[in-house]
Amino acid sequence: MNSKSHPLQKFILRLLAFLALQALVACVLFRFTSTQNSNHYLAVMEDKIDRLESLTGERLVILGGSNTVFGMHSDVIEAATHYSVVNLGLHVSLGLEFPMRCYLPHARAGDIVVLCPEYHVMMDESQQIGDPIVTNQLTEQWPSAKKYLPRETPESLKQFLDHDGLLLAHQWVSRSIKMIRGRDRQSDKLYRRSSFNEYGDLVGHYKIKSGELTAFGGIPTPEEALLEQTASIINRFANQCKEKGVEVYFSFPPFAESAFEDSQSAISLTETYLREKCKIVYLNRPTDNIYSAHCFHDSVYHLNGPTGLTQSTRLAKSIMVHR
Amino acid sequence: MENLIQLTSQFGWSPNLNTLSIILPLGISFYTFQTLGYTIDVFRKKIPAATSLVQYLAFVSFFPQLVAGPIERAQAMLPQFSRRRYFDFEKASDGSRQILWGFFKKIVIADRLAIAVNPVFEDPTLYSGPHLMMASVFFAFQIYCDFSAYSDIAIGTARLFNIQLSKNFSYPYFSQSINEFWRRWHISLSFWFRDYIYIPLGGSRKGPTRRRFNLLVTFLISGLWHGAAWRFVAWGVFSGLAVGVSTTQSKLIAMGVEYTPKQSTHHRNQVIETKSSDPVTVGGEAFLPHPATLLRIYSTFAIICVAWILFRANSLEDAWFIYRQIARDLINAEAYRDLIQLMNVDHYQRKTACILLAFVCWEWIFRRDPYPFQLKRVSALPRWTLYTLLIWGGLYLMARTGTGEFVYFEF
Numbered sequence: 203m204n205s206k207s208h209p210l211q212k213f214i215l216r217l218l219a220f221l222a223l224q225a226l227v228a229c230v231l232f233r234f235t236s237t238q239n240s241n242h243y244l245a246v247m248e249d250k251i252d253r254l255e256s257l258t259g260e261r262l263v264i265l266g267g268s269n270t271v272f273g274m275h276s277d278v279i280e281a282a283t284h285y286s287v288v289n290l291g292l293h294v295s296l297g298l299e300f301p302m303r304c305y306l307p308h309a310r311a312g313d314i315v316v317l318c319p320e321y322h323v324m325m326d327e328s329q330q331i332g333d334p335i336v337t338n339q340l341t342e343q344w345p346s347a348k349k350y351l352p353r354e355t356p357e358s359l360k361q362f363l364d365h366d367g368l369l370l371a372h373q374w375v376s377r378s379i380k381m382i383r384g385r386d387r388q389s390d391k392l393y394r395r396s397s398f399n400e401y402g403d404l405v406g407h408y409k410i411k412s413g414e415l416t417a418f419g420g421i422p423t424p425e426e427a428l429l430e431q432t433a434s435i436i437n438r439f440a441n442q443c444k445e446k447g448v449e450v451y452f453s454f455p456p457f458a459e460s461a462f463e464d465s466q467s468a469i470s471l472t473e474t475y476l477r478e479k480c481k482i483v484y485l486n487r488p489t490d491n492i493y494s495a496h497c498f499h500d501s502v503y504h505l506n507g508p509t510g511l512t513q514s515t516r517l518a519k520s521i522m523v524h525r
Numbered sequence: 526m527e528n529l530i531q532l533t534s535q536f537g538w539s540p541n542l543n544t545l546s547i548i549l550p551l552g553i554s555f556y557t558f559q560t561l562g563y564t565i566d567v568f569r570k571k572i573p574a575a576t577s578l579v580q581y582l583a584f585v586s587f588f589p590q591l592v593a594g595p596i597e598r599a600q601a602m603l604p605q606f607s608r609r610r611y612f613d614f615e616k617a618s619d620g621s622r623q624i625l626w627g628f629f630k631k632i633v634i635a636d637r638l639a640i641a642v643n644p645v646f647e648d649p650t651l652y653s654g655p656h657l658m659m660a661s662v663f664f665a666f667q668i669y670c671d672f673s674a675y676s677d678i679a680i681g682t683a684r685l686f687n688i689q690l691s692k693n694f695s696y697p698y699f700s701q702s703i704n705e706f707w708r709r710w711h712i713s714l715s716f717w718f719r720d721y722i723y724i725p726l727g728g729s730r731k732g733p734t735r736r737r738f739n740l741l742v743t744f745l746i747s748g749l750w751h752g753a754a755w756r757f758v759a760w761g762v763f764s765g766l767a768v769g770v771s772t773t774q775s776k777l778i779a780m781g782v783e784y785t786p787k788q789s790t791h792h793r794n795q796v797i798e799t800k801s802s803d804p805v806t807v808g809g810e811a812f813l814p815h816p817a818t819l820l821r822i823y824s825t826f827a828i829i830c831v832a833w834i835l836f837r838a839n840s841l842e843d844a845w846f847i848y849r850q851i852a853r854d855l856i857n858a859e860a861y862r863d864l865i866q867l868m869n870v871d872h873y874q875r876k877t878a879c880i881l882l883a884f885v886c887w888e889w890i891f892r893r894d895p896y897p898f899q900l901k902r903v904s905a906l907p908r909w910t911l912y913t914l915l916i917w918g919g920l921y922l923m924a925r926t927g928t929g930e931f932v933y934f935e936f
Contacts, residue, residue: 209614216618220909227913371920422651 231374243293243393244336245343247304250290250402254308257286261310262521264402265301266318267294269455273505275514276401282518283525285314289402294503296340297332298323298432302439303350311447316485316521317436318453320503321465324432324472325424338369407499408507415458416501421465429472433479440482451521452480454488456513458502462492485520554750555594556585558717563599565721572600580606589682593675595693595713602688610687619899620684625915626898627677632919634884635671637877638663646837649847654854655864657847661830664837666881669698672711677896696892698829698885699808701821703771706829707764709807718743736772741765751836756844760835767828807892 239245254263262285264270270291280287290301298319305315323330340347397406440450454473462469469488477484497509505513563584566572575581584602645652645660652660676693683690697709707715723743729736741762748761809818831848838844854860868875891897900908 210612213614213617368923375917375921
């Protein structure tokens with residue numbers, strides 16, 4: 203071997219050693235952080251779909267983000283409406299369409315659907331599509347979720363590296379940080395599959411003292427194109443439901459008074475736009491569901507137990523008015 | 526490209542963007558500088574004409590720096606292509622480190638800052654003076670981390686082939702005068718303009734008034750090169766005037782008890798005549814800067830930020846609005862309180878500010894090195910740990926922020 207090739211050989215060996223180290227780091231991160239957790243918050247989606255499939259009579263299905271998880275007493279609605287209730291809501295970051303996609307394959311004539319999306323999912327582009335990191339977590343915890351998600355599996359290595367690979371790396375690192383920080387706080391104890399009841403409502407927070415609400419900076423006025431997109435998703439869903447003999451109702455989400463003050467113009471614009479473009483039944487107005495901060499558990503959308511009961515009773519009444 | 530379409534449409538010809546992409550391929554403005562420089566140097570008999578077509582083409586189209594520089598000189602590059610090359614372990618290792626540092630700056634800092642900056646400049650009317658000020662500072666670092674990252678990646682890649690490209694950035698934001706800033710910012714372009722525009726115009730040989738005029742013309746052309754828009758013209762004029770004023774001021778300072786001149790003789794054709802008054806180490810030798818040094822660095826940076834507003838704003842009207850809003854809220858305590866409140870709420874902005882602060886401290890600590898990630902005095906274990914942290918930290922943040930194109934790809 204020529205003596206001048208030695209530095210190159212040395213360089214390649216070092217490079218390979220470095221790559222091996224990175225592969226080892228990836229394996230360690232994967233081994234210690236990427237394990238399926240049967241009690242994961244997102245894994246509850248499996249139970250919700252099971253309930254939806256198992257019910258034989260007339261069903262009332264609630265679709266939305268976590269506002270429906272916290273603020274819903276499905277038993278109260280069931281008792282008032284005599285419909286078997288399924289709360290399919292889970293997480294705002296799964297996007298506007300996700301709960302709709304979950305429901306549609308199981309839709310049956312005679313069902314009632316109550317759409318109750320968060321304002322963010324209607325007015326923020328990234329939220330509307332859904333957060334890929336959260337959807338990735340969902341498929342990890344509940345692999346069947348893939349059939350309800352619009353994302354396609356990567357077709358090439360480049361696509362994998364550009365998208366899914368990055369998400370995996372993000373997940374591994376973020377979980378490692380949490381593990382290092384020993385994050386096992388009260389909130390993490392709440393956000394678990396075991397905190398849900400059989401209807402799909404979160405009940406774990408009933409016994410926990412409400413904490414400080416997550417900081418909220420107000421919703422900026424949305425662009426018309428975004429509202430158009432929201433309206434088109436809702437209309438498409440409503441039409442598909444209509445074809446299957448399903449009625450669609452719309453309810454504005456519960457929202458904290460303090461946050462409403464900063465978001466009033468955006469919310470008002472959204473309401474006007476939706477009422478004009480989406481010809482479905484509106485059960486209430488945004489102002490009907492505004493509560494003061496002490497009525498919420500940990501965020502401006504998450505009602506505490508007692509207020510959730512009030513909200514559910516009112517919702518049940520308004521559903522009955524339109525029956 | 527858009528500028529050219531705009532220009533040609535004035536003469537009744539509206540070329541198709543796809544056609545122009547073929548006629549005017551990637552990196553055309555950068556290799557035009559190189560080929561122009563080569564032609565002028567050969568004409569002036571400063572260098573002999575290249576005798577090998579392959580070497581000449583390699584010089585013109587050397588891939589690492591083809592798209593956004595550094596703009597290389599034939600006299601530095603051609604000999605490197607003509608000599609026999611061998612693989613140099615040290616240079617290749619150092620080059621790899623520089624590439625990693627470049628990617629880190631681009632992905633972790635520049636792209637993160639872009640998310641905070643873009644909405645503000647899209648509609649500045651929605652923001653208070655302090656917020657606009659913060660966005661301007663963020664943009665100053667965004668463009669620095671973005672552009673210098675590209676240069677780091679280009680220089681590092683070239684070093685893998687044992688080719689030495691010229692340094693393009695040298696801790697510009699620690700400069701103590703506007704003159705010094707322009708010797709540390711986009712060095713290859715500044716010196717190209719010096720050698721091929723400023724000096725042929727007469728440089729500083731024809732008195733102070735003519736020198737200032739020459740500076741103004743040089744910066745005006747530099748502004749126009751960035752785009753056919755009034756804001757770039759204004760940016761060029763502002764920079765030219767700032768350098769002119771700074772030259773006079775630096776001369777006055779040099780007469781006092783300020784930093785010791787590095788050399789006693791001045792090159793008669795330097796764009797910035799006070800080069801000799803630059804400290805040997807940017808920002809001074811002391812680990813902690815003297816308050817006067819800090820004040821000079823701060824004022825220089827503030828002036829640069831004023832210029833960057835012209836550069837980044839969508840129009841001259843927007844830039845004017847930003848200036849007025851900043852001036853109006855300068856002593857408005859309420860506006861500052863709102864910004865602090867927003868920072869308390871907005872974790873993203875707060876984290877971005879923290880990352881930026883850490884970056885500035887890192888650069889300050891390692892400002893004696895050619896780039897701040899050389900880690901010469903660090904042993905292998907902490908170095909590899911740091912590389913690993915940088916890679917995984919970058920991947921972690923990239924999934925959230927995504928990656929944008931390099932800012933200077935549009936020029």
